[in-house]
Amino acid sequence: MSKTPPPVASALLAERADAIAEAARELAAFGWTPATSSNFSMRIDDDLAAITISGRDKGRLGRDDIMVVDMAGKAVGSDHRPSAETGLHTQVYRRFPEANVVLHTHSRTQSVASRLFASEGRVRLEGWELQKAIAGYTTHESVLDIPVFPNTQQMPELEARVDAWIDSGKPLYAYLIDGHGIYTWGRDMAETRRHLEALEFLLGCELDLRRLAP
Ligand SMILES: [Zn+2]
Secondary structure (H helix, E strand, O other), rough: OOOOHHHHHHHHHHHHHHHHHHHHHHHHOOOOOOOOOOOOEOOOOOEEEEEEEOOOOOOHHHHHHEEEOOOOOEEEOOOEEEOOOHHHHHHHHHHHOOOOOOEEEEEEHHHHHHHHHHHHHEEEEEHHHHHHHOOOOOOOOOEEEEEEEEOOOHHHHHHHHHHHHOOOOOOEEEEEOOOOEEEEEOOOOOHHHHHHHHHHHHHEEEEEEHHOOO
């Protein structure tokens, strides 16, 4: 049986749901969430997050399409099924206390880049001015590695790979999943949107370089 969310969650849930729906509408309009793919979440507090319900059209989300999960990814106060990838969202909130928003999309650029760079295990971004759009990056001279993890339907396997990357001490701002899409996060929706848009642009530039100067 799912328990009733505490009052603080219901008060904040509508606000979070509206913010998720607005972002999702815009990202869907970019064509980054094809065929009900992608999922979005926002932290509510230390213990709870709001996340999209599985299988909904991300261009037409309303408050009823967002549910509450705990930090173990379990539904709270709802019989709906959270996104199959909920564990990847709650992992970000557990591992990065400063993160309050997680956006996961499946754009064509993200998907193609994930295939192209899968064998290298990462996309190395270097020398692009737009790297400065990523929080903590102040110069285009730094190296920004975006890991590419193998795709699997077993979320614990993916979570273990993400944990291993973080535990190795390497910075992590986003990751690609091979043949699948991208995950990125930030302190608020604006920062996370900036990360996602910058990464989409940078991955597109890397693809163009391979096309034009192979
Ligand atoms: Zn996905």
